[in-house]
Amino acid sequence: MAVLERLRPDHAPALLAFERENRAYFAARVPDRGDAYFEEFDARLRELIEAQEAGEIHFHVLVAEGGEIVGRVNLVEVDADAGSAELGYRLAEKATGRGLATRGVREVCRLAVEEYGLSRLTAVVTVGNDASSAVLARAGFGAVGGMTLDGEPCTAYELDLTTVRGLSGGSGSDRP
Numbered sequence: 001m002a003v004l005e006r007l008r009p010d011h012a013p014a015l016l017a018f019e020r021e022n023r024a025y026f027a028a029r030v031p032d033r034g035d036a037y038f039e040e041f042d043a044r045l046r047e048l049i050e051a052q053e054a055g056e057i058h059f060h061v062l063v064a065e066g067g068e069i070v071g072r073v074n075l076v077e078v079d080a081d082a083g084s085a086e087l088g089y090r091l092a093e094k095a096t097g098r099g100l101a102t103r104g105v106r107e108v109c110r111l112a113v114e115e116y117g118l119s120r121l122t123a124v125v126t127v128g129n130d131a132s133s134a135v136l137a138r139a140g141f142g143a144v145g146g147m148t149l150d151g152e153p154c155t156a157y158e159l160d161l162t163t164v165r166g167l168s169g170g171s172g173s174d175r176p
């Protein structure tokens with residue numbers, strides 16, 4: 001079973017393989033990363049790790065047996081004062097349809113509360129990406145409005161982490 005790990009420098013080769021192998025699958029659903037992303041992968045990863053150490057982002061990978069990366073679940077635009085961040089995720093095509101994205105998102109919601117001190121997550125999904133909308137709905141997100149991103153109609157979602165049962169640290173938790 002894949003385990004969620006915080007992104008580290010030594011994930012680099014497996015992460016690049018994941019992005020390369022699934023590039024066409026992702027590009028059919030979300031904007032393509034572009035050739036420069038792959039050419040400058042190592043330098044960009046170093047910048048991400050620095051931003052992560054500064055608390056600006058929190059990146060996670062889903063690691064299968066043997067070290068293969070089969071997904072990523074990321075928090076960007078972290079605003080420590082507002083207690084908010086934006087959620088993004090993508091799964092290897094071969095790992096989809098088994099609830100793995102839902103499990104990864106739920107785990108990152110728990111980390112958002114317990115480790116990162118956040119109280120609200122946002123996400124944006126292109127209209128028609130029903131698998132992604134289903135993941136958010138099952139994690140407790142609600143649609144809060146429409147918008148256009150890169151010319152595509154999208155739906156904005158939000159999750160108030162303080163109201164999600166089973167996540168510690170929130171006023172909605174029954175735990176002491």
Ligand SMILES: CC(C)(COP(=O)(O)OP(=O)(O)OC[C@H]1O[C@@H](n2cnc3c(N)ncnc32)[C@H](O)[C@@H]1OP(=O)(O)O)[C@@H](O)C(=O)NCCC(=O)NCCS
Pocket residue numbers: 025026029030089090091092095096097098099100101102103124125126129130131132134135
């Ligand atoms: C979106 C994505 C992360 C879903 O991953 P996943 O591991 O298959 O997700 P899960 O198995 O946890 O849940 C998917 C749910 O959507 C449903 N689903 C899948 N395809 C669907 C479709 N075309 N229409 C409606 N529902 C669909 C599945 O049946 C499942 O629900 P169920 O378990 O109740 O049946 C994956 O498809 C992906 O990486 N897509 C490309 C990148 C992307 O779109 N990222 C999100 C950007 S907002």
